[in-house]
Amino acid sequence: MFGLATGWLGWEPRVAWSTPIPELLLAYEAKIKFIQATNPFGSGEKKSKEAIAKDARIGFRAAAMSRKAAMEACAAA
Structure with missing residues (x-):
């Protein structure tokens, strides 16, 4: 979880260690949705x-x- 917080989410180690796991997972899911929504090549879904x-x-x-x-x-x- 530490790698997810500091790598994918770009959080500082201090914040990563003090954040509860459910909040970390919610932030990760939101980041994935944001990346999909702002992807200039589409969402990856076939039309x-x-x-x-x-x-x-x-x-x-x-x-x-x-x-x-x-x-x-x-x-x-």
């Missing part, structure tokens, strides 16, 4: 083909809308 297709449609729609807006701005200038 279904339908979910990937939906994300692609949303992205293409946004790109088309921004292109249309850019073309309208150029035409107005």
Whole structure:
């Protein structure tokens, strides 16, 4: 537990020794959730083909809308 507290959590040894184990484990679980939530490459979970297709449609729609807006701005200038 000491290695978990000082390594993964980055706590000082004094804090690691004085922290009760349940609190240490809760902090570790929170750290894991934070890392998963802020991971720029996703959560590691596989998306279904339908979910990937939906994300692609949303992205293409946004790109088309921004292109249309850019073309309208150029035409107005």
